[in-house]
Amino acid sequence: MNEVGTSRGRPPGEATTFPGGRLPDGVSDPPSLAERLREVGYLADDGLATAAFLALALRRPLLLEGDAGVGKTATASALAQVLDAPLLRLQCYEGIDASQALYDWNFPAQILHLRAAEAAGRRADEDALEAELYDRRFLVARPLLQALETDPVVLLIDEVDRADDEFEALLLEILSEFTVTVPELGTIHATTPPVVVLTSNRTREVHDALKRRCYYHWLDHPSYAREVEIVRTHLPGVGERLAREVVAAVQTLRDQDLLKPPGVAETLDWTAALVALGADHLDADRASATLGSVLKFREDQERARAIDVSSLVARAVADG
Amino acid sequence: MADPVPLSLSPVAIGFGRALRAAGVDADPSRVQAFVAALGTLRVDRVRDVYWAGRVTLCAGPDDLERYDRVFDAFFAGVAVTGRPSTRRRVQVGADALAAPGVGDAPPEDAPTVTAITRYASAREALRHRDVADLTDAEQAELRRLLAHFAMPGEVRRSRRRQPARRGAVDRRRTVRQVLAAGGEAGRLRHSGPRPRPRRVLLLVDVSGSMAGYADALLRFAHAAVRGREAPTEVFTLGTRLTRVTQPLAHRDADTAMRAVSAAIPDWSGGTRLGATLHEFLDRWGQRGLARGAVAVVLSDGWETGDVDELRTQVRRLGRLTHRLVWANPRAGRPGFAPTAGGMAAALPYCDHFQAGHSLASLERLAAVVAGAATEPDPASSRRERATGHTVVAATAVLEGGVRDA
Numbered sequence: 001m002n003e004v005g006t007s008r009g010r011p012p013g014e015a016t017t018f019p020g021g022r023l024p025d026g027v028s029d030p031p032s033l034a035e036r037l038r039e040v041g042y043l044a045d046d047g048l049a050t051a052a053f054l055a056l057a058l059r060r061p062l063l064l065e066g067d068a069g070v071g072k073t074a075t076a077s078a079l080a081q082v083l084d085a086p087l088l089r090l091q092c093y094e095g096i097d098a099s100q101a102l103y104d105w106n107f108p109a110q111i112l113h114l115r116a117a118e119a120a121g122r123r124a125d126e127d128a129l130e131a132e133l134y135d136r137r138f139l140v141a142r143p144l145l146q147a148l149e150t151d152p153v154v155l156l157i158d159e160v161d162r163a164d165d166e167f168e169a170l171l172l173e174i175l176s177e178f179t180v181t182v183p184e185l186g187t188i189h190a191t192t193p194p195v196v197v198l199t200s201n202r203t204r205e206v207h208d209a210l211k212r213r214c215y216y217h218w219l220d221h222p223s224y225a226r227e228v229e230i231v232r233t234h235l236p237g238v239g240e241r242l243a244r245e246v247v248a249a250v251q252t253l254r255d256q257d258l259l260k261p262p263g264v265a266e267t268l269d270w271t272a273a274l275v276a277l278g279a280d281h282l283d284a285d286r287a288s289a290t291l292g293s294v295l296k297f298r299e300d301q302e303r304a305r306a307i308d309v310s311s312l313v314a315r316a317v318a319d320g
Numbered sequence: 321m322a323d324p325v326p327l328s329l330s331p332v333a334i335g336f337g338r339a340l341r342a343a344g345v346d347a348d349p350s351r352v353q354a355f356v357a358a359l360g361t362l363r364v365d366r367v368r369d370v371y372w373a374g375r376v377t378l379c380a381g382p383d384d385l386e387r388y389d390r391v392f393d394a395f396f397a398g399v400a401v402t403g404r405p406s407t408r409r410r411v412q413v414g415a416d417a418l419a420a421p422g423v424g425d426a427p428p429e430d431a432p433t434v435t436a437i438t439r440y441a442s443a444r445e446a447l448r449h450r451d452v453a454d455l456t457d458a459e460q461a462e463l464r465r466l467l468a469h470f471a472m473p474g475e476v477r478r479s480r481r482r483q484p485a486r487r488g489a490v491d492r493r494r495t496v497r498q499v500l501a502a503g504g505e506a507g508r509l510r511h512s513g514p515r516p517r518p519r520r521v522l523l524l525v526d527v528s529g530s531m532a533g534y535a536d537a538l539l540r541f542a543h544a545a546v547r548g549r550e551a552p553t554e555v556f557t558l559g560t561r562l563t564r565v566t567q568p569l570a571h572r573d574a575d576t577a578m579r580a581v582s583a584a585i586p587d588w589s590g591g592t593r594l595g596a597t598l599h600e601f602l603d604r605w606g607q608r609g610l611a612r613g614a615v616a617v618v619l620s621d622g623w624e625t626g627d628v629d630e631l632r633t634q635v636r637r638l639g640r641l642t643h644r645l646v647w648a649n650p651r652a653g654r655p656g657f658a659p660t661a662g663g664m665a666a667a668l669p670y671c672d673h674f675q676a677g678h679s680l681a682s683l684e685r686l687a688a689v690v691a692g693a694a695t696e697p698d699p700a701s702s703r704r705e706r707a708t709g710h711t712v713v714a715a716t717a718v719l720e721g722g723v724r725d726a
Contacts, residue, residue: 029363030372050362050372057361060354065382095480095517099493107496114504133500162609203609205567208380212350215358215376218385259607259637 022152022192023056024083033082041233042071042078043226051217052079061175061196063160063211066219068201069263075219076156076197083195085152090143092163098170102180103145106138113138134184144171145180148190154197160210161200168207175213222264224251230264231271238271245282246271249312250294256307258300269293287312330356339395340378343387347378354378367396451653451678453533460537464574466680467540474518474551475615475643475692485513518551519615519643521690524601526620527585528559528592534650534678535589536578538619541683543569543577554610558597558620559587564605592623594663595630602637611641615690619677621651622664632666639670648677648686 027033033056034049044052052075055062064072080087090101110133117129147155157171174180178190198214200206222230224247231243247267254261262270273290274282288305295301304312337352347355358373371392379388455463484491491512498507523542527535542555546569557563568580582588602611616638624631639645647667651657653676659668668674673689676682 030369046368047372047375050369051376054358054361054373054376058357093480097481104493107492107500110500111496111504114500118504201608202382202605203612205381208346211380212348215354216379216381217376218379218382259603 027053027056027082029053036082037078038233040078040081042074043222043230043233044075044078045222045226048075048217048219051215054215055197056083056195059193059195061198061214063198063200063206063214063216064219065200065202065216067221067261067263069265070219070221071264072199072219073156073158076154076199079195079197080154083152083154085154085195086150087154087156088143088147088150089156089158091158092160092167094162094164096163096167099142101142101144101167101170102174103142103182104140105134106140110138136185139182139185144174145188147194147196148174148178148180148188150194151190151192152195154195157196157198159201160198161202161204161206165207168210172207172210172213175210221251221254221261224248227251227264227267231267234268235271235275238275239280241281242274242279243271246274248315249282249287252312252315253294253304256303258295258303259297260295260300262294266294266296333359336374336391336395337378339391340388343391345378345384345387345391346380351378351380370396449679449681452537452650452680453678463537463680464540467537467544467574467683472521472545472548472550472553472687473691474521474553475690476516477519477613477643478514479517481515481517482512483515485511487511488513519613520610521545521551521553522611522614522616522642523553523555524598524616524618524620525555525557525565526559526592526594526618527557527588528623529589530592530621530623531650532589534619537683538650538677539565539569539578539581540574541619543574543581545687546570547572554605554614556601556605557581557585558592558594558601559585560590560593560597561587562597562600562604563587591625592663593626594620594622594624595626595628595632595634598634598638599630602634602641606638606641611638613643615644615646615692616642617646617648617686617690618667618671619648619650621649622647622659622661622667624663624666628662628666631663632670635667635670639672644672645670646673646675646686646689647671648675648682650676650678652676653678653682 024036027036030046030049030053033053034044034046037044037049037052051062054060056079064075066072076089077087113133114129117132141149143155147153160168160171163171175196178193179187181187198206221227227247227250228243231238231247232240235243250262250267250270270290270293273293274286277286277290279286291301291304295304333352333356337347337349337355340347354377355374358377359370362369362373374392375385375388379385450459452460452463482489482491484494488511491510494510494512495507498510499505523545525535525538525542527539531538539555539557542553542565546553546555546566554564554566555569557565563585565581565584568584569577571577571580605611618635618638635645647664649657649659649664652659652674659665659674675685675689677686
């Protein structure tokens with residue numbers, strides 16, 4: 001490594017403070033964050049480590065895009081583990097609105113309170129009674145509000161491209177100010193902005209204004225060596241040979257112009273399936289029998305079978 | 321490793337941002353600012369750190385990444401960057417008409433007398449059924465004006481959002497709010513039902529050479545559909561390449577939008593590889609969700625120079641993903657047309673509706689079809705029936721006597 005710009009370096013041991021958020025102990029730059037992520041079983045490359053480090057240090061939301069199964073959601077839970085923080089997940093869908101994402105009032109409890117007050121004969125003091133009804137304890141916090149009130153916390157806003165534009169506008173407001181205003185209660189501030197990870201599958205273009213608020217990272221399928229490492233990390237019981245052969249086969253499949261190229265998740269599923277069958281290497285029969293754990297379309301399976309699984313495996317073994 | 325990064329970062333970052341913008345990456349000042357902040361936070365001692373800091377802060381989509389890499393290599397190697405990739409051809413759409421905007425915009429002269437209005441109305445009526453490719457320039461301009469008034473309402477579907485209704489599930493929220501307002505006195509139950517929303521409309525416009533006479537009018541139709549905002553609408557052009565033109569089409573003014581679109585389409589009036597471009601569409605957008613549950617309209621003559629089997633496979637795939645698949649063929653308006661040409665015949669079994677798309681009237685009808693109003697006498701019955709081939713054979717047999725489409 002080429003040490004330059006000594007005036008920018010900090011003496012070792014000095015606490016690192018950043019304007020946005022607090023960094024976990026021992027994390028002072030992207031490589032050290034990558035190391036911590038590795039400890040919790042997530043192998044991040046340079047790009048993701050940099051993006052995640054910036055998101056932690058400057059507390060800007062991180063927008064992750066990439067094919068299904070490359071580990072977008074897993075990034076958020078790995079970050080939560082590194083921070084030793086709870087992971088709050090908001091799954092977006094078409095039609096999601098503020099009462100499902102922000103807060104709602106607990107109406108039955110309010111009615112009960114009203115009845116109780118009536119039974120106790122407190123009818124006179126109407127104003128006070130009404131104020132009590134909109135007390136904090138009747139407010140049901142949904143993930144976005146919970147995230148503002150928890151520290152530390154990782155907020156995962158999953159598949160933001162599924163929500164509609166109005167909801168994006170709502171997110172934009174909350175992610176820039178980190179405040180929520182409840183008309184009956186007032187404004188709720190986050191003391192430290194939460195760590196926010198947004199994921200998108202690009203079924204729709206996320207609005208520019210929201211993108212501008214975020215750091216952006218495109219997650220690619222991992223390289224051969226990294227994917228073997230991922231398999232070995234996640235499934236410790238897997239032999240070196242099986243891992244190499246499965247990954248080589250999956251990487252070959254990804255080049256085959258399939259309807260749904262297998263992601264890392266499928267690689268892990270496939271390996272686990274083969275392990276369950278007692279395999280220590282990939283052979284044509286077992287590969288064919290377990291193809292359903294990697295390829296989820298009939299057309300893709302047909303295509304893979306047409307390739308001739310045994311030659312695929314032979315090639316995979318040669319590559320591995 | 322390359323040269324050390326200068327300590328004073330801002331001018332470099334700003335210069336880099338400018339180079340990126342020249343290459344087509346939308347690296348606006350707020351992004352450059354984020355880049356500078358990122359450089360200040362990271363201990364930048366490797367070119368790779370600068371690379372990632374920039375990529376994370378300055379890029380906004382996968383399309384930006386390739387440009388970013390190119391500019392980064394050039395910029396930090398000290399090579400001047402020359403703007404956009406030179407392979408991009410700029411093509412004017414209906415250049416002569418655009419050069420003199422507003423040709424058809426002049427209202428009928430003076431005060432509208434009864435005869436003037438009648439003449440205008442009948443001219444309009446005549447125009448409605450004329451083939452777009454045969455119109456004179458003045459008529460084209462008039463057609464454009466008429467097209468601008470078109471919006472495409474999507475077919476209604478039920479959504480997860482709810483709205484007050486006379487019956488249906490009890491709306492706890494509103495019922496209790498009302499009870500609270502009445503000081504705890506139980507009142508009438510409120511109900512709610514699903515709120516209907518228009519389905520997404522997906523327009524796939526063929527801009528290849530064989531569509532030259534129609535592409536302009538069809539894109540203007542697409543512009544009206546996007547601008548009308550009756551339903552979420554996405555527009556792609558097919559030819560030798562796939563281009564997403566929803567953004568360029570979003571401009572309020574039709575002519576400006578058309579200029580933006582023509583700048584965005586690299587393969588204007590080129591060959592037709594419908595199957596391959598549909599394949600690309602489905603891989604990159606369709607299967608991820610854009611086509612799912614949508615009403616898709618392919619505006620094409622079905623002229624395929626590539627592999628017809630590929631087209632068949634991809635149309636079948638598109639048909640499965642969409643709620644309904646409509647094929648509007650400008651040539652179908654010609655007398656004696658039969659959908660027997662290779663590409664069209666291959667695609668037809670998987671379409672729910674097949675119709676003409678050559679005149680204003682046919683485009684009006686298309687809009688009605690998209691809105692779900694089309695259960696009219698159409699060769700199309702149910703998709704399943706068509707898949708067996710019976711109806712196609714029947715429709716072809718009926719049309720058999722006429723002149724085949726060249």
